[in-house]
Amino acid sequence: MNQKIEKLIDKKGLRLDGRKPDELRPVKIDVGILANADGSAYIEQGKNKILAAAFGPRELHPKHLSLSDRMVLRCRYHMAPFSVQERKSPAPSRREVELSKVIRESLEPAIFIEQYPRTGIDIFVEVLQADGGTRCASITAASLALADAGIPMRDLVVACAAGKVDGTIVLDLMDTEDKVGVADVPVALMPNLNAITLLQMDGILTLEEFEKAVDLAIAGCRKIYAMQKEVFKNKYVSIREVEE
Amino acid sequence: MSSLITRVRQKQIVQLMAKGKRLDGRGLNDYRETKVEQGIIERAEGSARVLLGKTEVLVGTKIETGEPFSDTPNEGVLTVNAELVPLASSTFEPGPPDENSIELARIVDRGIRESKAIDVEKLCIEAGKNVFVVFVDVYVLNHDGNLIDASALAALAALLNAKMPNYEIEEGQVKIKQGYTPLPIKRHPVTVTFAKINDRLVVDPWLEEEQVMDARLSMAIDDDGNICAIQKGGTGCFTQQQVFEAAKIAREKAGEIRKKLGW
Numbered sequence: 001m002n003q004k005i006e007k008l009i010d011k012k013g014l015r016l017d018g019r020k021p022d023e024l025r026p027v028k029i030d031v032g033i034l035a036n037a038d039g040s041a042y043i044e045q046g047k048n049k050i051l052a053a054a055f056g057p058r059e060l061h062p063k064h065l066s067l068s069d070r071m072v073l074r075c076r077y078h079m080a081p082f083s084v085q086e087r088k089s090p091a092p093s094r095r096e097v098e099l100s101k102v103i104r105e106s107l108e109p110a111i112f113i114e115q116y117p118r119t120g121i122d123i124f125v126e127v128l129q130a131d132g133g134t135r136c137a138s139i140t141a142a143s144l145a146l147a148d149a150g151i152p153m154r155d156l157v158v159a160c161a162a163g164k165v166d167g168t169i170v171l172d173l174m175d176t177e178d179k180v181g182v183a184d185v186p187v188a189l190m191p192n193l194n195a196i197t198l199l200q201m202d203g204i205l206t207l208e209e210f211e212k213a214v215d216l217a218i219a220g221c222r223k224i225y226a227m228q229k230e231v232f233k234n235k236y237v238s239i240r241e242v243e244e
Numbered sequence: 245m246s247s248l249i250t251r252v253r254q255k256q257i258v259q260l261m262a263k264g265k266r267l268d269g270r271g272l273n274d275y276r277e278t279k280v281e282q283g284i285i286e287r288a289e290g291s292a293r294v295l296l297g298k299t300e301v302l303v304g305t306k307i308e309t310g311e312p313f314s315d316t317p318n319e320g321v322l323t324v325n326a327e328l329v330p331l332a333s334s335t336f337e338p339g340p341p342d343e344n345s346i347e348l349a350r351i352v353d354r355g356i357r358e359s360k361a362i363d364v365e366k367l368c369i370e371a372g373k374n375v376f377v378v379f380v381d382v383y384v385l386n387h388d389g390n391l392i393d394a395s396a397l398a399a400l401a402a403l404l405n406a407k408m409p410n411y412e413i414e415e416g417q418v419k420i421k422q423g424y425t426p427l428p429i430k431r432h433p434v435t436v437t438f439a440k441i442n443d444r445l446v447v448d449p450w451l452e453e454e455q456v457m458d459a460r461l462s463m464a465i466d467d468d469g470n471i472c473a474i475q476k477g478g479t480g481c482f483t484q485q486q487v488f489e490a491a492k493i494a495r496e497k498a499g500e501i502r503k504k505l506g507w
Contacts, residue, residue, distance in 0.1 A: 094346045097343050098343070102477075108479040195482070196487060199487060200475055203358055203472065204358065206469075207491055207492065210491060214484060214487065
């Protein structure tokens with residue numbers, strides 16, 4: 001595992017897994033897969049395997065946390081101990097605490113929180129297998145779980161990263177590209193409102209490269225958005241057929 | 245948070261911003277008065293205090309020897325921690341770090357790490373066995389808004405002020421000798437934070453502006469004007485144009501700060 005990877009992009013301009021620079025990894029999305037959650041979704045993006053569940057709007061516990069003018073959204077992003085190469089302790093790491101916060105903040109703009117005073121929604125994200133870009137895939141899945149729970153939303157939130165590896169701006173970095181690459185820019189978007197709800201970056205980019213990366217990430221978001229809607233539509237079409 | 249501030253005040257801030265003004269008399273892209281004082285804690289290997297208006301942050305760096313990470317055997321280790329000390333604000337509580345202090349520490353960490361500010365290879369004593377570990381502890385002493393920029397600036401100032409102990413290796417053992425050498429710092433990342441209030445951006449928000457802001461955007465800029473870290477915070481959103489505009493202003497502001505401090 002520890003061997004140095006010299007080239008992330010080959011002579012033909014293809015990446016380690018054979019993708020073109022602006023190509024997404026294969027994405028598979030499923031909704032309504034957990035019986036006990038109010039809403040749920042599962043996403044596979046490359047080797048990422050992530051479950052998201054939404055509970056609520058429901059009475060908030062402990063009660064003193066509830067707000068009289070709006071709902072409280074809570075989110076826990078958590079990685080399974082077996083999701084990464086070396087076992088990860090199940091206790092929440094500082095990274096997971098930060099990601100829980102930014103994922104929550106990326107989803108909250110989509111929800112009409114002022115219409116549900118004194119209640120709470122809990123979102124639980126479990127990363128079963130990690131392959132780079134887990135926060136983005138988590139947001140994509142979590143927003144579907146919210147929609148699946150029947151919570152009115154301004155738009156679905158979808159996220160995708162772009163970054164720089166070997167001097168090229170590429171879409172949807174996988175694990176090795178994320179670790180060895182120059183920069184990583186995760187972006188979450190409400191596509192119909194053109195609103196960026198999450199933006200982070202690490203690495204070094206010039207202003208021009210940064211703009212290019214954001215443009216590419218947004219293009220990626222729009223592709224995944226189409227899949228999100230498709231999966232959702234199909235689920236309810238099949239329900240209607242059963243009823244008829 | 246916004247319940248602390250009256251709606252009148254919120255309206256006032258928004259109305260003034262439409263005219264390009266702010267409650268404290270600054271322009272939209274102006275920083276508050278910034279003061280940096282270095283070397284004020286003698287027991288620490290490096291220290292600095294930064295005043296950003298009334299926001300006050302103290303950073304101490306301790307340098308110890310320890311084991312490197314297995315994937316970077318010949319690099320020193322950087323650890324950043326932030327404490328929102330209860331005496332700094334009535335909203336801070338004692339106890340283990342909450343998500344706000346963890347986020348603050350990780351933003352400061354990312355700016356230093358991603359810009360490669362510290363020449364970490366020079367912190368290696370024996371590859372795979374022994375390296376210098378640099379602890380950066382951010383201590384917020386007074387909260388009047390924009391803790392991110394004040395903390396990032398204080399952290400860099402403390403690192404620039406830091407010294408590592410001299411050492412020699414005797415029979416495979418590391419022996420600390422008399423005297424110090426300065427910590428090798430190659431880059432000077434400066435973090436610039438914006439608040440989005442009513443669809444407009446302001447630089448260096450102070451507390452009352454933070455209480456009414458929809459969202460926050462922080463960008464760390466290195467010596468060449470490149471972006472090396474970004475963090476969006478808060479429950480609002482940004483347009484693509486706002487983000488690109490912020491990046492340009494951040495580059496300009498970071499340059500001004502670096503020039504003023506002679507970094």
